[in-house]
Amino acid sequence: MLKVVNVAVGVIVQAISSANEEPMFFLTQRHEHVHQANKWEFPGGKIEQSETVGQALARELKEEVAIDVLSCEHLMTINHDYGDKHVCLEVYLIDNYEGKPKALEGQKEGWFALSELATIDFPKANYPIVEQLESRFQ
Numbered sequence: 639m640l641k642v643v644n645v646a647v648g649v650i651v652q653a654i655s656s657a658n659e660e661p662m663f664f665l666t667q668r669h670e671h672v673h674q675a676n677k678w679e680f681p682g683g684k685i686e687q688s689e690t691v692g693q694a695l696a697r698e699l700k701e702e703v704a705i706d707v708l709s710c711e712h713l714m715t716i717n718h719d720y721g722d723k724h725v726c727l728e729v730y731l732i733d734n735y736e737g738k739p740k741a742l743e744g745q746k747e748g749w750f751a752l753s754e755l756a757t758i759d760f761p762k763a764n765y766p767i768v769e770q771l772e773s774r775f776q
């Protein structure tokens with residue numbers, strides 16, 4: 639049995655200013671030579687033994703994209719077995735934060751509209767997240 643890697647994932651959504659505007663989501667691209675290389679992802683990372691999910695989420699989003707999480711909402715838990723690695727993603731919607739998201743680790747970054755998410759090259763585990771965002775925000 640492979641060890642499960644617990645991961646805190648932040649779905650950063652841009653505040654929507656008018657009803658007919660599409661919500662936008664901040665994504666970064668995983669580096670080459672890492673697990674799920676070159677795939678686009680929601681920022682986040684491994685939950686350490688000593689911390690809660692909330693602490694890991696806040697730490698990872700500060701380290702990777704320079705924002706301070708002010709509040710978050712648990713969206714879903716996803717268990718996915720990649721064969722080489724089993725991940726458990728704890729996925730949170732981040733709709734209240736301080737700072738402007740910016741990739742600090744040299745990754746490519748971008749804001750993507752809700753309608754674009756279906757065309758993004760995400761890790762397989764992420765497809766249920768996209769489905770949930772589509773049903774929630776459409």
Ligand SMILES: Nc1nc2c([nH]c(=O)n2[C@H]2C[C@H](O)[C@@H](COP(=O)(O)OP(=O)(O)OP(=O)(O)O)O2)c(=O)[nH]1
Binds near residue numbers: 680723761
């Ligand atoms: N952050 C993030 N990880 C994801 C997503 N989808 C998905 O399958 N994963 C997987 C890929 C990795 O195996 C794992 C996250 O680990 P990571 O490599 O980003 O961890 P980390 O930021 O702590 O990085 P490191 O310090 O170990 O280098 O979860 C996603 O949307 N965001």
Ligand SMILES: [Mg+2]
Binds near residue numbers: 681682683684702
């Ligand atoms: Mg990470």
